[in-house]
Amino acid sequence: MKYRVMYDKGTRLRVRSGQWAFTKEEGYGLASLLLENDFINEVYTSHRNGSILIYYVGVENKSKIFDILDSITLDDLFEGEPTQLQISKEITDDFILKLVKMFGRRLFGRIFYPIPLRRFFTLLHASKFLWEGLDSLTSFRVDVALLDGAAVAGALWQGDFEPATSMMFLLAISDALEEYTVQKAKSTLRDSLALNIDTLWLVGEDGTEEPCSALEIKKGDKIKVHMGDIIPVDGKVVDGEAMVNEASMTGEPLAVHKRAGKTVHAGTVIEEGNIIVEVYSINKETRLNKIIDLIENSEELKADAQSKAEELADSIVPYSFLATALTYLFTGNAKRALSVLMVDFSCAIKLTTPLSIISAMREASDNRMMVKGGKFLESYATADTIVFDKTGTLTNASPKVVHVFPMTKRYSREDILRMAACIEEHFAHSIATAIVKHAEEEGIKHEEDHSEVEYIVAHGIATTYDDKRVVIGSRHFLFDDEGIKINKTQEKKIKKEVQEHSVVYMAIDGKLEGLICIDDPVREEAKDVIDELKGLGIENIIMLTGDSESAAQSSAIALGITQYRSQVLPEDKSRIVEELKDEGKTVIMVGDGINDSPALAAADVSVSMKHSSDIAREVADISLLSDDLYDLVTLRKLSNGMFDKINTNYRRIVAVNGSLLVLGALGVITPSTSSLIHNLSTMLFGALSTKSVLGDDYSNEIKVEAIEVIDD
Template sequence: MKYQVMYDNGTRLRVRSGQWAFTKEEGYGLASLLLNQSFIHEVYTSHRNGSITVYYDGDIESKQKIFDILKSITIDDLFEAEATQIQVSKEITNDFYLKLSKMIFNRISYRLFLPMPLRNALTIYHAAKYIWQGLDSLTAFRCDVALLDGAAVAGALLHKQYKPASSMMFLLSISDALEDYTIQKAKSTLKDSLALNIDTVWVVGENGEEKQCPAVDINKGDKIKIHMGDVIPVDGKVIEGDGMVNEASMTGEPLAVHKKPGKTVHAGTVVEEGNIIVEVYSMNKETRLNKIIDLIENSEELKADTQSKAEKLADSIVPYSFLATALTYLITRNPTKALSVLMVDFSCAIKLTTPLSIISAMREASDNRMMVKGGKFLENYANADTIVFDKTGTLTNAAPKVVDVIPMSRRYKRNDILRMAACIEEHFAHSIATAIVKQAKEEGLKHEEDHSEVKYIVAHGIVTEYEGKRAVIGSKHFLFDDEKVKVTKTQEKKIEKNAKEHSVVYLAIDGKLEGIICIDDPVREEAKYVIEELKQLGIENVIMLTGDSESGAKAGAKALGITEYRSQVLPEDKSRIVEELQAEGKTVIMVGDGINDSPALAAADVAVSMKNSSDIAREVADISLLSDDLHDLVTLRKLSVGMLDKINSNYRNIVAVNGSLLVLGVLGVIPPSTSSMIHNFSTMLFGVMSTKSVLKDGEYNSTIEVEASEVA
């Protein structure tokens, strides 16, 4: 491949190979080829001029490798591929800017180079569309914006006001382009959030052996095994195993559904508990999930309520505009004054500025590494008065440490308790299990498989057989309430004495408590300051939910400055608590990261997932934080509130300016042409102001620096 380096700033490299170097689909193939390299992060291609833009690590060695790869590519190496969601999103934005540029260029060119008669003829030609849409509304007895626009354009042409009519149609075309861009961008974001990014699956052979294979090689009729916590990549029927599957991304129901042999499962849902073997019915674009994605055509579901209200408001103003026009003519008998009123269209500015404000806010959120699935979620976040935090992994670093191991009888010593616990817990990847296994490894406590198959019960604990005896490990509620493990008064005193400030994992053998492991999960350094700032920004209620013991929860809440918390909370309790808060009239934000948070995330008014969240948490969440910094919650609040403030400010300004124009037009102070010119100019000005960033430069970083210095 021959190319020329067009730009190189150390981490971003752009080369150009010429207009006919590759097709659009071959460009996607080139991107996927380059993205196979670990040092390359993003690749964008343009078939229009053969441009390839690469974002990479930035070192000289990586750049030289990119050059070597490009030089080695031949025509035979080119292959067609599908665009990634990131590429699709970028193309939507680029196409919008290209369309907008063409509109502006054509308008300027027409005014500079075309003679007046030809310009007027073009104005009449373009006006036909708006007049036809107005007639369509009239024949259907709809008094909406289309009718007002058609009447205003027709009225201007009848009075030979070609320039005002042309300006009005130019603004309306920009508004239409913006609305189309909003819908496409929202759909793209939703598709990206629903898309399954699964590279490999476990295929079960005829002899029962499991083999890891690329997901793209799966065929109908294959049998694949899905383990606990995994996203199901296909539609199919359960033929073996037993599991609880969370279908929130498919049905919206927060509670997991029991799946046994004969039951159907769908791509995009998540196995919360158990392991199942599924016979593949359909995969890739044939799955129900992808059919749902393809059917997402109703943009109303993606719009903020504010945007929907703005459009309804625009329609509701229309009858009053016609009434004001008619009254002006009846009182003055002056068609020019009546036309001045008709040419002032409140709805044009409202319809233009509201989606612009929302698009701008969503872009700003993306710039701050926050993915928002729709404008309505930003609005909900701004209006929320209650925030509910899951403790582990959200308010803490999800890196618990073992601080003490206490035997509860003479049968086993401290090291025996830790060894047994590590032996059982090593089969699971949750943070507390990792802490126990890590501690045993650091102390050199090696173990062998002395237990049978383990069974994990979500948010409770683990059941297995250890050396032929029933062994259970988990929470106090699980052991003492569910498993009816006996505990003596001496043991109770020992627990109370040694476990006041920590979360505790209990180990029982043959129905008797044998040991406790004290776990400490220190809170994030920034968490306390983030909570304080959220309160200052209007969040009245801050609630912490945790499965920890009362003592551990109390210590964590005290360290964070939280007055309301719930301890030993089960997954179904979390969703119930959220629903109770909503029943009290509160608008609830739920912040979580784990599988057991998914019911509460699904129930909340707006759900936020953290960077290292589980697949199911990201699926259910309305907003995903792409960095591991709680300060993003503060940034998001400032951004969402600022978006609503901007929209409300636009409303006030639009009413003030256009109301003044109406009065001046009725009094005959200004003619229709001047009225239209000021109206159009003010609409454009409001549109430009709507694209301004909400967050002030340096405001967020300076806040972090101050708080960091306070911590130090």
């Protein structure tokens, strides 16, 4: 490949191969080819001039990149698909380029076009607004289109071509901004819902499993999906059984039992069990992607503030016409009336509100918080109640074993820990890891003395150990589901010894034989975060946990939480959220586990943590991409700042445009001056709407992107 180095600094490299080096689709393929190297993080290509922008790790790898570029031939080019990151950048690049062209054409015309030609183009552009205004008039709609058409017509009637041109230019910018806002929001949604699964387990004819790239999977292949994994394809179950949570697909919070012959869909998650799936549909053909397309074409993600701004803009229009008519009636001066007509409150309102919202969403993304739509950021700002799942949210999800108690003389403490570690090592959840680690620390070695560990669908863990049935799990699982009996002596011992701990119970051959006490200390920053959230207007802080009453109370005291629910079953969480909503509260739900997904779906706005399960991330409206609980505070400040910005814009718009109305009606300013000040103030309010609430880092990033696009 022939190329020239255009930028080379640090770990950022940009080369250019010329306009006809590759097509847009081949650019995507070229990017995927370069991304196969571990030291290359991001690649962006531009077919317009053959530009390739590469972000990589380690300056020492620069020579490797040049070697790769030198080795690429025409035969290596292929048409690929863009990543969501590439799509998002292209949307921003195209928007900036569009603005640059609009300003460039306007400046070029003012400098080089003679006045007759400029007026011809003004009349040509005006025809669109006049036609839309006429359509509103004939349809008896008093809306913004009618006001814009009337203002343009009035200016042209008076021979004020320059004010008419300025107004139409600003309206074109407003349309471009609105289109960009919608596209960016849709891109954010698609990115947050994308499966992003790189490796699948392909099942061969002999039943063996081999890792396989998701790109290599085709219809008819058979893949194995394990417990806790997200299903990456649409297909039919051919072996195994599982409980599949389809909340992201159907909205139904309860998991569905899937066995051989049943259909499963991409984007759903296996809560329990393992299945082998024969592939029906992949990638864009899956039902999930079809649903994403439907969501993208809906208005449901638009913030209420934006919808209200649009309604307010239309409702102001009749008063603008009334003010114009009264001015002409009392003064008899068409110039004064036109000065009033040139003042359009609605233009600024419709421009600044969506800008404030999309700016806040992008700032959230820059701070590693993924917001799926403006309405969720708005709900987060107005919420008065926040519900925390304890484990993995208020705690670090790094539990430790603190006590092991045998409940009879048949088995010693070491026996209980050995058997528990032997069985739990087959599972990757945090409590299982804690038990295995504690056995290792005590030097207790265990061997495979049990049969295959069975994760009983919708029940728990069971196996056969020394020809005896062993079950391990929570109190509810053993005593309610499995019917294990407990005597009064054991009950007293449990109350005495394990009051402030979470407990894993073990039963052998139907008898309670051991208790393993687990502590999962709260995060160091959790109490400060809760105090700050209270200071930011969230009145009700509620903790939900499956722990015993005493353990829950201990954690609540440490966190400064006055409201908590202990011994909460997974199915109870969503019911509690619904009860809070029925009381008139606006609820934020924060969780991270598979069992939190129904409650996340039920809340007004839901937040998943960094290390959340696949399904929690799918269901959540907002995903935190860092492991910092303070992000909840940052998000509240950001969402509040967004509303402050919108309200400030309203006050400024009313003050400036109200003054222009009065000055125009009194004849102090001309229609040209009225239009100029109105347009300039609207542009200024639009610029202020993009100002960062949390800092200037994001603004600097946009400036860099703008320079790159202009250079391209």
